[in-house]
Amino acid sequence: MKSGDHSTIDVPESGAVAKGKAPLIATPREQKSGLKKGMGIFDFLLRLGAIIAALAAAATMGTSDQTLPFFTQFFQFQASYDDLPTFTFFVIAMALTGGYLVLSLPFSIVTIVRPHAVAPRLLLFILDIVALTLTTAAGAAAAAIVYLAHNGNPNTNWLAICQQFGDFCQKVSGAVVASFVTVVVLMLLILLSGFALKKP
Amino acid sequence: MKSGDHSTIDVPESGAVAKGKAPLIATPREQKSGLKKGMGIFDFLLRLGAIIAALAAAATMGTSDQTLPFFTQFFQFQASYDDLPTFTFFVIAMALTGGYLVLSLPFSIVTIVRPHAVAPRLLLFILDIVALTLTTAAGAAAAAIVYLAHNGNPNTNWLAICQQFGDFCQKVSGAVVASFVTVVVLMLLILLSGFALKKP
Numbered sequence: 001m002k003s004g005d006h007s008t009i010d011v012p013e014s015g016a017v018a019k020g021k022a023p024l025i026a027t028p029r030e031q032k033s034g035l036k037k038g039m040g041i042f043d044f045l046l047r048l049g050a051i052i053a054a055l056a057a058a059a060t061m062g063t064s065d066q067t068l069p070f071f072t073q074f075f076q077f078q079a080s081y082d083d084l085p086t087f088t089f090f091v092i093a094m095a096l097t098g099g100y101l102v103l104s105l106p107f108s109i110v111t112i113v114r115p116h117a118v119a120p121r122l123l124l125f126i127l128d129i130v131a132l133t134l135t136t137a138a139g140a141a142a143a144a145i146v147y148l149a150h151n152g153n154p155n156t157n158w159l160a161i162c163q164q165f166g167d168f169c170q171k172v173s174g175a176v177v178a179s180f181v182t183v184v185v186l187m188l189l190i191l192l193s194g195f196a197l198k199k200p
Numbered sequence: 201m202k203s204g205d206h207s208t209i210d211v212p213e214s215g216a217v218a219k220g221k222a223p224l225i226a227t228p229r230e231q232k233s234g235l236k237k238g239m240g241i242f243d244f245l246l247r248l249g250a251i252i253a254a255l256a257a258a259a260t261m262g263t264s265d266q267t268l269p270f271f272t273q274f275f276q277f278q279a280s281y282d283d284l285p286t287f288t289f290f291v292i293a294m295a296l297t298g299g300y301l302v303l304s305l306p307f308s309i310v311t312i313v314r315p316h317a318v319a320p321r322l323l324l325f326i327l328d329i330v331a332l333t334l335t336t337a338a339g340a341a342a343a344a345i346v347y348l349a350h351n352g353n354p355n356t357n358w359l360a361i362c363q364q365f366g367d368f369c370q371k372v373s374g375a376v377v378a379s380f381v382t383v384v385v386l387m388l389l390i391l392l393s394g395f396a397l398k399k400p
Contacts, residue, residue: 083355086344118398125394129387132329133336140337141344144286148345149356155283156349158358187329190390194325197398198318 036115039196043124043189044108050185051101054135057178058094061087061142064171068164079165086145087172093138094179097131097186104128111196118197125193132186139179146172236315239396243324243389244308250385251301254335257378258294261287261342264371268364279365286345287372293338294379297331304328311396318397325393332386339379346372 152160268277352360
């Protein structure tokens, strides 16, 4: 691989015309190809991991629901994710991220098959940044509310609800952790895209 | 700056002679140089905007403080950002982002002076992603709490506090908006880094 020494004059390589006809000149290009292909495969695997984390977060939050085993005549004590708008946003955002990641898999395969195609990489790069921001926002907002549910806040008279709704809180906390895993994987994906886009 | 139309055949321009000894080969490279330099300048300006937005967010939140004009014998009604841990996190995170952006200015200048240097661009790219995540997390968490302060939540018996602390809520909401402006500018910065890193 040519480690880009920018002061050299770029002689047009005849090997770039068709891969494999002139092995003597094509070699550095094919090495680069192999590296890019490896990056593409790693990208694909990371995407699979992110899909699992995102959908796990959405599913855990979406099924978080607890009814207390006692009730009065007029009222039954129940906690569900749609009691809090932030948690509803969380479910929608994580489902969106999961859906986007599934739809991005074909583009990731294209970057494996054609390691030198720039367009699909750029598309994934831009959309990954949007997905990262959405996921981080959902995870952080839910974390703020979960913290409040666990600890309450004496200054504003918001009482902790986790004493009553322990199982609910546990599930919700799990969903937040899964969303943070998604955030980390998406950061790695964007970094990888940056390195793959980088000129040699 | 010559606006580079890459599809035309590059006639050796005599204007390029001043810089190089071999104008015939240097010309396309200098065109690219101009584009990269322009990207560097835009990067610098975006960074200045992000610094202003981030520090405005931190300062607005940090100075949000309201004491109600009545008090009982034992208690004075006061709201401040450090009553809520999320807002404290917000101030710290936005100050960190602002500080990082100020420290990143010299590196941005390096990319203007030496448009082909890859190392500073990569460094900025990686740290910008971290800054984006931090800023988004702080902004979203604060937004979740601000929403709660404005609307309360009947399901968890968390009452809205903005009826009493109107000025406090207004300042805090302003800080959240400023943080979202920072998020958008940081997204643009990362996109720009990706395009600047991209091979031609």
